[in-house]
Amino acid sequence: MKVLAFNSSPRMDKGNTALILNPFLEGMREAGAGVELFYTKKLKINPCQGEFNCWLKTPGKCWQKDDMDMLRPKLGEADVWVLATPLYVDGMTGPMKNLIDRIIPLVQPFFELRDDRIRHPAREGTKRGKTVLVSNCGFWEMDNFDALLVHVKALCKNGNREFAGALLRSHGEALRPMLEIGGLVEDVVEAAREAGRQLVRDGKISTETLNTVSRELMSREDYIQVANQNFQQALDALEKK
Numbered sequence: 001m002k003v004l005a006f007n008s009s010p011r012m013d014k015g016n017t018a019l020i021l022n023p024f025l026e027g028m029r030e031a032g033a034g035v036e037l038f039y040t041k042k043l044k045i046n047p048c049q050g051e052f053n054c055w056l057k058t059p060g061k062c063w064q065k066d067d068m069d070m071l072r073p074k075l076g077e078a079d080v081w082v083l084a085t086p087l088y089v090d091g092m093t094g095p096m097k098n099l100i101d102r103i104i105p106l107v108q109p110f111f112e113l114r115d116d117r118i119r120h121p122a123r124e125g126t127k128r129g130k131t132v133l134v135s136n137c138g139f140w141e142m143d144n145f146d147a148l149l150v151h152v153k154a155l156c157k158n159g160n161r162e163f164a165g166a167l168l169r170s171h172g173e174a175l176r177p178m179l180e181i182g183g184l185v186e187d188v189v190e191a192a193r194e195a196g197r198q199l200v201r202d203g204k205i206s207t208e209t210l211n212t213v214s215r216e217l218m219s220r221e222d223y224i225q226v227a228n229q230n231f232q233q234a235l236d237a238l239e240k241k
């Protein structure tokens with residue numbers, strides 16, 4: 001199984017997205033998958049210029065010369081795409097959206113009916129794989145992911161890919177400090193690893209495992225208190241400079 005993963009946090013491995021993404025990918029490797037991980041911060045991916053050259057002038061190819069030349073064949077061949085993004089203003093990051101927009105050459109311009117909806121047929125050589133979303137956010141409530149989930153499920157339908165689940169971590173800012181002080185949250189990281197194993201082994205991730213990844217880390221009241229204390233300390237330190 002070929003897995004192609006993207007981490008679109010500008011904080012890369014220092015960020016909170018990586019705390020869920022990396023064990024998930026480790027689990028997939030343990031179960032025998034070949035995993036390639038790219039950080040959008042290190043990639044050069046220009047925004048789509050909307051000229052449809054990749055459909056009508058140079059079919060299957062974009063005229064822009066950047067890292068999409070290297071990524072496009074990998075995207076076409078991969079069995080699983082892992083899209084990892086921190087929640088930015090209720091959606092994915094800009095670099096992740098640029099990457100998604102530039103996938104258009106993988107489909108043909110023609111319209112066809114699929115499940116009674118107009119869609120584009122895949123270009124030859126593009127696998128019908130699975131897509132997994134990994135995200136974390138700063139706010140406490142799980143419904144902060146609703147808009148992103150709708151978006152990613154829609155792009156899976158549009159691109160004829162199977163949506164294979166989402167590893168979602170709300171109040172994601174709490175995870176790293178809790179891990180550092182040994183705050184009994186190792187089960188969350190272990191569930192992310194188990195999710196990776198399950199996806200490769202069983203072709204799907206259990207709801208129970210996904211629920212453990214997303215489980216409450218602390219009460220909303222405590223989270224508000226700790227966060228506000230940290231913000232205040234940071235601002236007080238500015239005045240002392």
Ligand SMILES: Cc1cc2nc3c(=O)[nH]c(=O)nc-3n(C[C@H](O)[C@H](O)[C@H](O)COP(=O)(O)O)c2cc1C
Pocket residue numbers: 009010011012014015016017018086087088089090091136137138139140144172173
């Ligand atoms: C520009 C920006 C927009 C954000 N928007 C949201 C948001 O809409 N909802 C939310 O819960 N958190 C939001 N956050 C918080 C991040 O999702 C959170 O800090 C996350 O843990 C960052 O992940 P990372 O460390 O992997 O980059 C935002 C952060 C930034 C920098």
